Structures are given as C-alpha cells and as structure tokens.
Amino acid sequence: MLIDLTRTLIISGLFFVLFWFSAWFLPGNSAEIGDFGYASLTYLPHGLRVIAAWLYGSRSIPYLSPGAYLAHVSRISDHPGQWTLGETLHPIFGIVCVAMTFEIVARLGADLRLRPEFRAPWRSVLQVGALASVINAIGTNLIVQNPADVMIGYLIGDILGMIMLFLMAMVLFSCLRRAGY
Numbered sequence: 001m002l003i004d005l006t007r008t009l010i011i012s013g014l015f016f017v018l019f020w021f022s023a024w025f026l027p028g029n030s031a032e033i034g035d036f037g038y039a040s041l042t043y044l045p046h047g048l049r050v051i052a053a054w055l056y057g058s059r060s061i062p063y064l065s066p067g068a069y070l071a072h073v074s075r076i077s078d079h080p081g082q083w084t085l086g087e088t089l090h091p092i093f094g095i096v097c098v099a100m101t102f103e104i105v106a107r108l109g110a111d112l113r114l115r116p117e118f119r120a121p122w123r124s125v126l127q128v129g130a131l132a133s134v135i136n137a138i139g140t141n142l143i144v145q146n147p148a149d150v151m152i153g154y155l156i157g158d159i160l161g162m163i164m165l166f167l168m169a170m171v172l173f174s175c176l177r178r179a180g181y
Contacts, residue, residue: 004062011052011060012067018044019071022161043157045071046094046136047165050129053098055114064095086144093143094136094158101132126166133158 026042045068052060072091102113105128112120112128137155140146 004059007056008063008066011048011063012065012070015045015048015064015067016071016074018048018165019067020074023075040157041153041160042164043154043161044165045161046098046129046133046158047162047169049095049098050125050132050162051165051169053102053132054112054120054125054128057102057113058099060099061092061095065092068092068095089143090140093139097136097139098129098132101128101135105131122166122170126162129162130159133162 022040022042022044026040026044049060049064052064056063068091072087076087105111106113110124112124114120133155136158137151140154141148141151
C-alpha cells in the first residue's frame with residue numbers, strides 16, 4: 001500500500017509538473033484554440049502516460065489520475081461554468097486510453113509490458129504510444145466535441161511530447177549509466 005501511495009505521489013506530481021512545463025515553456029503551447037479548447041503542440045504528459053502504462057499496465061490509471069485531474073482543474077479554473085460531463089471525462093480518458101491500448105496490443109500477441117527477462121524495444125513502445133494517441137485524439141474530441149483542427153492538435157501534441165519525453169529519459173538514463181548508477 002505504501003508503494004502504491006509513493007508511486008501515485010511521484011507519478012501524479014510529475015504529470016502535473018510536465019503539464020505546466022509543456023504549457024509555459026515549450027514553443028506553441030500557450031495558444032488557446034476556440035474560446036476554451038486547449039491543444040498542446042508538445043504535450044509531455046502523454047509520454048509519461050505511455051511510460052507509466054508500459055511499466056504498470058492498468059495500475060497506471062490510479063497512479064496518474066490525481067495529477068491529471070489536478071492539472072485539468074487548474075487549467076480550467078479561470079472558466080467558471082465550463083465543468084461539464086465531457087470535462088469530467090476528458091482527463092481520465094487519455095490515461096485509460098493508453099493503458100487499454102497496451103492491453104489490446106498484448107492480447108493481439110505483442111505484449112510489450114515490462115516483465116522479468118523481457119526488454120521491449122523503445123520503437124515498439126513508441127508505436128503503441130502513437131496508436132494510443134490516435135485513439136485519444138479521436139475519443140477526446142468526441143467527448144468534448146471539439147472541431148477537427150483541435151483533434152489534429154491533440155494528435156500532434158501527444159506524439160511530439162511523447163517522443164521528446166522519451167529522448168529526455170534516454171539521455172538521463174545514459175548519463176546515469178556513465179556515472180555508475
């Protein structure tokens with residue numbers, strides 16, 4: 001139980017930090033689309049959703065959920081009256097979508113989830129993440145009823161953010177290996 005609480009605090013906290021880092025510091029992420037919709041062109045939290053789902057499967061859902069809701073609520077807090085059923089489902093959909101995409105791919109015969117004696121190729125994990133991004137973009141825009149250009153923004157942002165976070169993780173792990181950790 002303590003390990004689950006620790007994972008939730010770390011992963012949710014990281015989700016929140018990556019969410020706002022993407023919004024504030026990465027190019028092309030501060031523009032509002034429509035009067036309320038928001039699509040980040042480099043959405044780093046999607047990379048975290050992919051890594052968490054790869055590492056923990058469906059257990060990633062409760063690990064990511066508090067951070068996703070906190071980030072979402074903090075984003076729409078300036079828009080009173082915007083909290084609809086779609087806005088309630090929006091933050092959880094992306095989390096569930098990624099975990100379920102890994103599950104579906106595993107049931108189709110390509111189980112990439114982390115387990116002893118098996119190292120999934122990064123490219124394959126990225127491909128599952130890209131597939132999850134397509135499903136997430138379509139599903140999110142059906143839930144929130146955004147126009148097609150916002151859906152494309154979600155798709156591009158998820159994929160570019162995932163690739164950027166994976167590259168950052170690879171550099172970090174490489175530096176740690178060289179330092180002897």
